[in-house]
Amino acid sequence: MDKLTIRQPEFTFPDDLPLTPDQTDKLYSGFLCAVSIVAPQIERYLIRTMSRAKQEIQDPEVLDDLLKFSQQEANHFRSHDELNDLLRSKLSEKNRQKLLKHEASLTEDYRYFSNTRSLNFNLAYAEGFESATCAISVWGFKNDTLNNIHPDWKGIMEWHLAEEIEHRTVAFDVYHTFKGHYLHRLFFSSYAQIHLLKYLYRFALCFWEELEITEKNKSVFRKYFWSLLGHYLATIPPWYSPHKLKVDDRVNLILSKYSTQQ
Ligand SMILES: [Fe+2]
Numbered sequence: 360m361d362k363l364t365i366r367q368p369e370f371t372f373p374d375d376l377p378l379t380p381d382q383t384d385k386l387y388s389g390f391l392c393a394v395s396i397v398a399p400q401i402e403r404y405l406i407r408t409m410s411r412a413k414q415e416i417q418d419p420e421v422l423d424d425l426l427k428f429s430q431q432e433a434n435h436f437r438s439h440d441e442l443n444d445l446l447r448s449k450l451s452e453k454n455r456q457k458l459l460k461h462e463a464s465l466t467e468d469y470r471y472f473s474n475t476r477s478l479n480f481n482l483a484y485a486e487g488f489e490s491a492t493c494a495i496s497v498w499g500f501k502n503d504t505l506n507n508i509h510p511d512w513k514g515i516m517e518w519h520l521a522e523e524i525e526h527r528t529v530a531f532d533v534y535h536t537f538k539g540h541y542l543h544r545l546f547f548s549s550y551a552q553i554h555l556l557k558y559l560y561r562f563a564l565c566f567w568e569e570l571e572i573t574e575k576n577k578s579v580f581r582k583y584f585w586s587l588l589g590h591y592l593a594t595i596p597p598w599y600s601p602h603k604l605k606v607d608d609r610v611n612l613i614l615s616k617y618s619t620q621q
């Protein structure tokens with residue numbers, strides 16, 4: 360893998376930023392809001408996990424990737440923290456309180472995992488999150504799901520998803536430096552994905568209720584469902600490795616755009 364680049368683009372989020380990043384797709388919009396809310400929580404937890412792992416890593420390349428991975432994730436959560444304050448302020452009091460309650464519960468779960476579970480568990484969780492995030496990001500770019508996104512949303516989302524693809528191998532390599540057993544990965548990374556999906560759904564519900572979503576709404580999730588499932592299922596077999604992924608030129612273009620914008 361090429362060396363990771365640390366980018367720190369500045370985004371501004373105006374007060375009139377829409378709660379629907381895609382005006383034609385409320386289902387996807389609520390999901391993107393939920394992704395933004397979940398990001399700082401999981402990213403802080405990933406950085407804690409990596410910081411625990413780094414003491415025991417001998418391979419200088421894996422260690423260098425780990426440090427850069429943590430810097431990229433820290434830049435992600437700083438930008439999302441700012442966006443999320445605005446998103447919460449746009450919810451009704453009822454939905455905001457519901458969201459805050461779910462967020463507190465997720466914070467508690469991550470504190471519990473960091474304080475009580477083994478490093479192998481936490482690294483498998485990190486790998487499960489990162490492989491699913493990479494699959495969703497690849498799916499998004501392949502099907503141009505960010506094409507209709509409002510300009511105030513587009514920058515942060517394309518930069519973040521492109522860097523998720525760029526650093527796709529790090530959690531996988533760090534996990535394999537320690538445990539690296541297929542059945543262990545399968546079990547605990549699936550646990551991570553179910554755990555995260557549960558919270559993403561709870562967060563998204565707060566936004567979907569606000570956006571008054573109906574069954575009839577068209578969505579990229581319905582249009583490209585089989586493609587999404589295919590990308591996710593490809594991360595499951597024992598021969599899966601994020602090193603094998605060929606990165607789309609569009610992703611590389613986005614990465615170089617933000618590399619030169621600093
Ligand atoms: Fe991230």
Ligand SMILES: [Fe+2]
Nearest residue numbers: 432489523526
């Ligand atoms: Fe990541």
